[in-house]
Amino acid sequence: MTDETAACRRSEGRAAARRLALPVLAVGLAATVVVSLAVGPAAVSLGDLVEVAASALAGETGDAAAMTRERVILLDIRLPRTILGCLVGAALAVAGAMMQGLFRNPLADPGLVGVSAGAALAAVATIVLGGVVGLEVAGHLAVYALPISAFLGGLATTLVLYAIATRRGRTSVATMLLAGIAIAALTGALTGYLIFLSDDSELRDFTFWSMGSLGGATWAHVVALLPFVALVLAAIPLIAQALNALLLGEAEAFHLGHEPQRLKRRVVVATAAATGGAVAAAGVIGFVGIVVPHLLRVAFGPDHRLLLPGCALLGAMLVVAADTFARTVVAPAELPIGIVMAVIGAPVFLSILLRRRSIIDL
Numbered sequence: 001m002t003d004e005t006a007a008c009r010r011s012e013g014r015a016a017a018r019r020l021a022l023p024v025l026a027v028g029l030a031a032t033v034v035v036s037l038a039v040g041p042a043a044v045s046l047g048d049l050v051e052v053a054a055s056a057l058a059g060e061t062g063d064a065a066a067m068t069r070e071r072v073i074l075l076d077i078r079l080p081r082t083i084l085g086c087l088v089g090a091a092l093a094v095a096g097a098m099m100q101g102l103f104r105n106p107l108a109d110p111g112l113v114g115v116s117a118g119a120a121l122a123a124v125a126t127i128v129l130g131g132v133v134g135l136e137v138a139g140h141l142a143v144y145a146l147p148i149s150a151f152l153g154g155l156a157t158t159l160v161l162y163a164i165a166t167r168r169g170r171t172s173v174a175t176m177l178l179a180g181i182a183i184a185a186l187t188g189a190l191t192g193y194l195i196f197l198s199d200d201s202e203l204r205d206f207t208f209w210s211m212g213s214l215g216g217a218t219w220a221h222v223v224a225l226l227p228f229v230a231l232v233l234a235a236i237p238l239i240a241q242a243l244n245a246l247l248l249g250e251a252e253a254f255h256l257g258h259e260p261q262r263l264k265r266r267v268v269v270a271t272a273a274a275t276g277g278a279v280a281a282a283g284v285i286g287f288v289g290i291v292v293p294h295l296l297r298v299a300f301g302p303d304h305r306l307l308l309p310g311c312a313l314l315g316a317m318l319v320v321a322a323d324t325f326a327r328t329v330v331a332p333a334e335l336p337i338g339i340v341m342a343v344i345g346a347p348v349f350l351s352i353l354l355r356r357r358s359i360i361d362l
Helices: 003-038 046-057 065-103 115-129 139-165 173-197 200-210 219-246 250-255 260-282 288-300 304-328 337-355
Strands: none
Touching: 003 046, 003 065, 003 288, 003 304, 046 065, 065 219, 065 260, 065 288, 065 304, 115 139, 115 173, 115 260, 139 173, 139 219, 139 260, 173 200, 219 250, 219 260, 219 304, 250 260, 288 304, 288 337, 304 337
């Protein structure tokens, strides 16, 4: 076999893998969702799962005591929790991939550069100070107050970070990382002060919320987060090709028909919406935005037309799997997802640093 033939076969193999990537990830996510619904302190068999799903789709209500119990477990507890995990994972992973494409650096993660901390500060301020300054929202709209405030906090943090790190059209990676550390420290200190003002019960809730958790997931949380994730996913076709062009440089992207400033505004808004909504729904869950894009980029390359939808699927799969592990490994207690993701994400982050030392120009 000649070298040219071997190279041609490798190229064909990579092309086939890229065509199958999204279907395989979709199947993997479906399997993860089924496991998440079936596994827990109260185990549910696959047959009961299918029966409850079929009866729910048909609009029936269970009349047997055991069936009613399983309907409550599946439809009122695990299903909203699993769907919320899918939305949070997809939002964080896509936000990370978009930010890395904008900064043209694989280390740009919303959690690492302080965007998540800014969103958390705005959410905590709404909880602690909302009643004091008369910002309480009555009725069903109350559930939207946190995502909107977290979105505004994430947006403000992203704009400040970009303004600090960018000079004369060029973004400094070192400045971005250092500014992100400073912003995260400042917002973390302000968040800590607000928590200091809270009472004992709020303090316990904030502590677990800050480590990331889907324990309080309800259908109201799903409905509140869905518009933010839908906005980000709808933006993928508008952003993917432009991010590919931006990999060549801003001047090259402009000559290819993409307006860099317009692209930056879209990415900043989409990243803030995704991060803010996810933080408001599940607290601060780190490393999803850096682990998922890195794995897909290594496997399938930097093409954002595949990378962004792939991140949505793999991010959802990773968070749902991490949540399933967190609520079963020490059952009936639960581990915060942030701890699980830190154990997974920290080694991956270190591997990126070791492979890309040259880009950390300190």
